[in-house]
Amino acid sequence: MKRIDNDSWPDAIYKTLKDAGVRQVGYVPDAGHKRLIELCLADKEMRAVVLSTEEEGIGLAAGAWLGGVRGALLMQSSGVGNCINALGMTRECRFPLLMVITMRGQKGEFNPWQVPMGQATPAVLEAMDVVVQEANSAEEIAPTVDAAARLAFGSYQAVAVLISQAVIGIKSFQEQAAR
């Protein structure tokens, strides 16, 4: 088996989402999710839906589940706060929800404005009853997403996988723009 490294983890998430039967993927773009978004957009069996704000993805996934389809939601940690009130519906209705979140404001952040939401992300999610599972290295991301998908769709939970900034490794504006 090919070793999962810093370049191939998005492909491994994509395969995991496919294997989990995910057919709708809402996303607000993030540099860390660039490759995964491209893979989802290129897949004719998946519907990748660009959102104007992360909160929309909570409703999208709820509607998909009402219609018998599994959804996933991709975002950056800065978007988590936008989802809070809508997550109340997820909890009240026990909708399954799979969120895959790339972290900012965490390890080696260069933008101070990212730090407050990034640092508050686990607490904010847990306050709304979302199970938080962290992936701190490239190898553990896909297995963590796989376990999160099983928990979400098997046990009707809202689950967020937080992909550490140590994996994404953005260190400056210049490097981010060049990605």
Place this chain on the structure above:
Amino acid sequence: MKTTLHRRKVVEILLENRKDLLVVAGLGSTAWDITAAGDSPLNFPLWGAMGNAAMIGLGLALAQPRRRVLVLTGDGEMLMGLGSLATIGVQKPRNLSVVVIDNERYGETGMQATHTAAGVDLAKVAQGCGFKVARQVRSGAQLAALRTAIHRGTGPLFAQVKVIAEKIPLVLPPRDGGILKSRFRKALLGESADLD
């Protein structure tokens, strides 16, 4: 032109002989309206998540491309999720209609004026977002055509139906979210939905 339309009558006409139409209603008055027209397991009335009704409709319409999906919501609820009109405009689901019952008020909180009272034109917003059909409706004569478009036309369709601001009795649907979800899925997907 001043509207003469009553919201309950509008919703009753739009849902008349609805057959297997799937209906999502925004929290507050539109949830009471669809219930007054006759509660159904194929109704998903919201009691929260303000601003998200149209997006639930989009997720459902994409998941069920062979079924018609109608989102009925209020002007205040739609204003809170205006971006979702842009998101729907990009996806262009042919089977989705979004109808705003516009009384120009926040009806559940003291009838305060919303942006539409000052002239904000939601139909023009929807048109600019790429809806195939986007119109304002102010007279009863337009309702039959709107009903036909919802049930048989090619979407995405948007309508802003201007109605009289009136206080009318509440007609409440069940409010347990788990029950609303489960009954909807069973009615749409069959008994086995519980085993999914």
